[in-house]
Amino acid sequence: MKEQVSIETHPSPPKVMYSPRSVDVEITARCNLHCRYCYFFDNPAVDYQDLDTDEWLEFFDELGRCAVMNVTLQGGEPFVRRDLPALIEGIVRNRMRFAILSNGTLIDDDMAAFIAGTGRCDLVQVSVDGSNPEPHDACRGKGSFKAAINGIHALQRQGVNVSVRVTLHRFNIHDLENIARLLIEELELDEFTTNSAAYLGSCRLDGDEVMLRTEDRGLAMEKLVCLANKYDGRITATAGPLAEARLWSAMEQARTNAAEPFSFGGRLTGCGCTDNTLAVRADGMIIPCCMLADMELGRINTDSLIEVWQHSPVLNRLRCRHDISLTEFEFCSGCLYIPYCTGNCPGLAYSLTGHANHPSPDACLKRFLESGGRVPIETGI
Amino acid sequence: MTDHNMPIANPLVVLREEFDDWAILFNPETADAMGINPVGVAVWKQMDGRHSLEEIVDDLGERFSEVPDTAGKDVAAFVNQLVELGFVGYELKDSGR
Numbered sequence: 001m002k003e004q005v006s007i008e009t010h011p012s013p014p015k016v017m018y019s020p021r022s023v024d025v026e027i028t029a030r031c032n033l034h035c036r037y038c039y040f041f042d043n044p045a046v047d048y049q050d051l052d053t054d055e056w057l058e059f060f061d062e063l064g065r066c067a068v069m070n071v072t073l074q075g076g077e078p079f080v081r082r083d084l085p086a087l088i089e090g091i092v093r094n095r096m097r098f099a100i101l102s103n104g105t106l107i108d109d110d111m112a113a114f115i116a117g118t119g120r121c122d123l124v125q126v127s128v129d130g131s132n133p134e135p136h137d138a139c140r141g142k143g144s145f146k147a148a149i150n151g152i153h154a155l156q157r158q159g160v161n162v163s164v165r166v167t168l169h170r171f172n173i174h175d176l177e178n179i180a181r182l183l184i185e186e187l188e189l190d191e192f193t194t195n196s197a198a199y200l201g202s203c204r205l206d207g208d209e210v211m212l213r214t215e216d217r218g219l220a221m222e223k224l225v226c227l228a229n230k231y232d233g234r235i236t237a238t239a240g241p242l243a244e245a246r247l248w249s250a251m252e253q254a255r256t257n258a259a260e261p262f263s264f265g266g267r268l269t270g271c272g273c274t275d276n277t278l279a280v281r282a283d284g285m286i287i288p289c290c291m292l293a294d295m296e297l298g299r300i301n302t303d304s305l306i307e308v309w310q311h312s313p314v315l316n317r318l319r320c321r322h323d324i325s326l327t328e329f330e331f332c333s334g335c336l337y338i339p340y341c342t343g344n345c346p347g348l349a350y351s352l353t354g355h356a357n358h359p360s361p362d363a364c365l366k367r368f369l370e371s372g373g374r375v376p377i378e379t380g381i
Numbered sequence: 382m383t384d385h386n387m388p389i390a391n392p393l394v395v396l397r398e399e400f401d402d403w404a405i406l407f408n409p410e411t412a413d414a415m416g417i418n419p420v421g422v423a424v425w426k427q428m429d430g431r432h433s434l435e436e437i438v439d440d441l442g443e444r445f446s447e448v449p450d451t452a453g454k455d456v457a458a459f460v461n462q463l464v465e466l467g468f469v470g471y472e473l474k475d476s477g478r
Contacts, residue, residue, distance in 0.1 A: 017399045067397040069407050069414075095395050095409045120409055 014319040019066035020278040020309055024290055027056065027087065028076040029282035033103050035127075036139040037169060037197035037210050040076060045294030049283040053083045057090040059280070059300045064094025066305055070122065072099045074290065076282060079106035085114050092120050100124045101165075104151030105144055112158035125163040126152050128192075131178030138171045139197075139210060152187060164192040168220050168241060169210045176223045184231050191233075194224060195240035199362060200291060200351050212241070214371045221245035222376045239345065248365045248375045251340040261339030268321040268357060270342035275319065278309060288318055291347025292356060321346065321357050331359060335366050388460050388469045389430035396425055406468055413466055420445060424456055430472045434460065 026040070029048035034041070041048070063071065071091050078084060078100050091098045097120045104126035115121050128148055130136035136145035155162045164183050166172075172179070183192045197203050197211045212220060220241035228235040228242060237243040254262065271289075279290045286297045286308050297315060298308040309315070326332045326341055335341070343349070344363030346356040353361065361367065365375070397405040402419035417425065423444055427437045438456050442448045449455070463469040 015400065018397075021397070067395050067407075069395065069397065069405075069409070092409075095393060097409050097412060122412065 014316060016310055016316075016319065017276065018310075019306055020068060021276040022070035022072065023063060023068055024072045024074060024277060024279040025056075026075055026280065026282040026290060027073045027078050027084075028081050030080045031075060031077040031103070032080055032105060033077065033141050033144055035103075035141070035202065036206060037167060037201075037203040039198065039200035039203065039291065040074075040293075042202040042205055043293050046281065047283045047285075050081075051282070051284050051300075053086055055284065055301060056087050059284075060087070060090040060094050060096075062301070062305055063091075063096060068096055070097050070099065072101065074101040077103055077106065079111065084111075088115070088118060092118050096120070097122055102151070103127050103140065103144065103148060105147035107151035107154050109154045109157060112154040112160055115155075116158040116160050121160055123161040123163045124155055125165050125193075126155075127167065128152075128164045128179070128183065129167050129169070130172050131175050131182045135172035135175050139169060149187075156187075162189060164189055166192055166194045168194060168196040168212060170212060170216055171210075173212065173216050173220045173223070176220070176227060180227045180231060180235060184234055189234075191236060194235060194237045194242050196220070198239075198348055198351075200348065204351070214368065214373045217241055217244075217368070218374045218376075221248075225376050244363065245376055247342075248368070249377050251337050251365055252375055252377060254340045255336050259340075264342055265340045266326055266338050268324045268326070268343040268346070268359065270344040270360070270363070271321070271346050274315055278305070288315055289347055291345065292318075292350055295350075295356070318346065318356060324357055326359060329359060331361065331364075337365050341365070386433045386435075387430050387472065388428045388434070388464070389472050390425060390428040391468050391470060394468045396422070398422065406463075408466070408468060411467065413468075415463075415466065415468070421459060424459060428460070428469055 028050050030050065031041070060071070073087070079102055081087065088098060099122045102124060107124070115124065126148055127140070128136065128145070129139065130145060133145040136148070137143065152162050152164070166179055183189050197207065199207050199211065203210060221244060224235065224242040225245050235242065273289050277289070279287045280300055281287055281293060284300045286300060286303065286305070287293055287295055288297065295314055297312045326338045326343060332338055341359070343359035345360050348362050349358045349360040350356040391408070393408065393410055395407045395409065397407055399405060402422060404417050404422045405414050406417060406425065407414045420441060423441060424437055427440055432440070434453070434457055438453050441452060441456070460469060
């Protein structure tokens, strides 16, 4: 592998907005579950500690002064914090909107009513990985399915916008049709999103037992494309098998037809998060993204958010990522898909290779095909 | 009774200045957002309930070159649009009754 491309090759820092539009906040390092594929836990480089209420409120005041628009509260499990209402009030007071990513198991009617009453919640995303307890609880723990569904019902009763994230793994791919029926037909959700267990956090410990193998991945892609068509776009994804099926299908068709390069193709364009979003770990360390958790940029209430956002060399190097050609990487040598490839997620690339400015091996179509995978070809993409 | 000549910005609305003096107005109550150019930003900053539309237009003439003759009409239309979105209002004044 060639050396990681350094910032010195990009002497002019990219133009950035005055401040991030949104901030992802890992509001706690605690969780009432211990899911086998959690991206958050078991990162040896991370100090899993919580800040007290006042420290977060001081930070939310700074976000308000910086005209940040949205805060996404995640963790850990945000609802383990007893002071969550006070923290949400701090967000609301500073003229921001919020979303919460949750396992759903601790949400009751009182909490749902509080969230609804703020009028500022874009959504609460609840993880549901099965149509029944067996596939869900297999990785998330006994009783977690029933509690998550109860949480969704509480949110719906109070009129909170609920989104569901389905993480695909080896124990639930054969349940996909039932999961879609449960979420869309029975729970009457507008839509749900999908992803898959990836080589991050806890999944690095026993990922081989949980993550999709090549044949599982092909099957998941095929089923999800069918279901997304059946439910008319109400199943979406920005990562995982459904997103891969769509991009890879387009790439395969383009290569077959010797089409012009994609406008975003041939360079590391797979992520634009650093153009508008920043993240903060539970211990207060500012990081580029929750998937780059050990890439510390500064500390809240000590370092100026604006200073970090505008001038961090690490962040600016990530922002220059899209200028890096895939032809610079030995990993991509001889690949016919380069004109159509984005290199995908820097977080996953970092976890797998130790370099964020590298294509993600997990998202390599050539590799997938060489290992026996098949991509369902969609038309009209 | 309202003073329809002195617009006042909704204090909940956030002015987010981004690139090259362009900005976003964001209402966190409704999630409505609207992109505005540097002239819009200048107008927004004058909507404090103490400046009439005429004064705001005059101020533009001092800040920007080549202000068109239609500026008064354009600013009024812009302010009306903001009023419809709930981004701007007019101060209620005591009618004395």
